[in-house]
Amino acid sequence: MADTRCIVETRRVVELACAAPSVRNSQPWLWRLGDHRIELHADQSRRLPLTDPRGRGVILSCGAALHHARVAAAALGLPAQVEYAPDLDRPSHLATLHLTPGEPSALAAADLDALAKRCTDRRRFTAWPVPDERLATLASTASAPGTQVLPLLDIGPRLRVELLVNRAVDRQEHGHSPRGEHVEGSDGLLVLLTERDDPRAWLSAGEALSQVWLAATTDGLSLVPLSCVIEDEETRSELHREVLGGLAEPQLVIRIGWQQIGRSELRRTGRRAFSDILLP
Ligand SMILES: Cc1cc2nc3c(=O)[nH]c(=O)nc-3n(C[C@H](O)[C@H](O)[C@H](O)COP(=O)(O)O)c2cc1C
Known part of the structure; x- marks a missing residue:
């Protein structure tokens, strides 16, 4: 007992x-x-x-x-x-x-x-970019089995993902995103990936999301998950094929950046x- x-x-x-x-x-x-x-x-x-x-x-x-x-x-x-x-x-x-x-x-x-x-702090981030090393370190904190967090550091894939996210948001929200999900040039971007695309993989991806989010919070960074691009079959499939070469399953895109003022008043x-x- x-x-x-x-x-x-x-x-x-x-x-x-x-x-x-x-x-x-x-x-x-x-x-x-x-x-x-x-x-x-x-x-x-x-x-x-x-x-x-x-x-x-x-x-x-x-x-x-x-x-x-x-x-x-x-x-x-x-x-x-x-x-x-x-x-x-x-x-x-x-x-x-x-x-x-x-x-x-x-x-x-x-x-x-x-x-x-x-x-979830959806206010606009400041224009200070998150340094590449910081994004890479944050990505490496995710250790759930079968998952990986990919920091988008190269300009080509970054621009492609930015475009896909903004297209998915425009389609879902008809051009107006009350949740502030459009990506801007100075935002840091991470992609949460899994080897497989099934419930077991989704569960691990959720654990990895929490790991990265807590680490980002400790680091003073704000994070917004972007699921529109995954919920829209067409943009998810383009992300899978064109950015990931069909090698991994995208589960979430994550927008990350600094806020001018702390989140305590939210x-x-x-x-x-x-x-x-x-x-x-
Ligand atoms: C799997 C997942 C997907 C999410 N997708 C979005 C999203 O596309 N846009 C957004 O603004 N917030 C997104 N969120 C954040 C939730 O809206 C948020 O966690 C929820 O409203 C609770 O608020 P809190 O995070 O401030 O506690 C997502 C969260 C999770 C776990």
């Missing part, structure tokens, strides 16, 4: 995990709490059928929440082993975190600080009631 401390801390891990980013703040996750274990499930009822017919955005978002949960667990002194569900082709149960009481990790405490500060997005995201 679970002791009271374990119940309280397991619940806290999930509360912190729910601060994760999700596509259009859909928060498509459900959790089942047990004795030193937490199950993560996808809530397919939150899928946006028009822009996310295959459920990629649902699973990417769950991957970000999974990484947030790992960070929270490690920072609270309950490091987690993740057991991935074997059959992700019909995904509902995605993964189980097995928590073992241990020492709180200092590294995770820094990540937890970033987790509390992180938000209004935070809401979260679902805790009782709505718990499975019996």
Whole structure:
């Protein structure tokens, strides 16, 4: 039977995990709490059928929440082993975190600080470009299996991606993007890639997104994921063929840059009631 401390801390891990980013703040996750274990499930009822017919955005978002949960667990002194569900082709149960009481990790405490500060900051970035080395270092922080983050440093692929993103945004938002998703010349760009294009790969990509986002937040950088270019089959396929030579599967483009003023005054997005995201 679970002791009271374990119940309280397991619940806290999930509360912190729910601060994760999700596509259009859909928060498509459900959790089942047990004795030193937490199950993560996808809530397919939150899928946006028009822009996310295959459920990629649902699973990417769950991957970000999974990484947030790992960070929270490690920072609270309950490091987690993740057991991935074997059959992700019909995904509902995605993964189980097995928590073992241990020492709180200092590294995770820094990540937890970033987790509390992180938000999607869509304000226009300053014109100071993010140096190539900084983009490359940030890209290298993603270590989820089967994923890679590609910094776009050469002018050719950069311009191509800029064009594709802006075309996809114009098509989806009819020329007006209330979410500030157009790319500008001085923005840093990263592409989140996977070897395969299936739910298991999407889950890893979501974990990698969270890793990069927390590292960027610690570094004082702002980040906006750009999913229009992936949601639009035509621009995704051009990105796959022309920029990646058909060698890797694009999951997300990420716009990155500096803000003139800190993000502390930004209004935070809401979260679902805790009782709505718990499975019996
Ligand atoms: C997989 C994924 C895709 C996203 N795509 C976009 C996007 O295309 N444009 C955008 O402005 N924000 C995008 N976001 C950010 C979400 O809108 C944001 O995380 C959500 O509204 C919650 O706000 P917060 O990040 O400030 O907590 C995306 C987030 C995730 C996880």
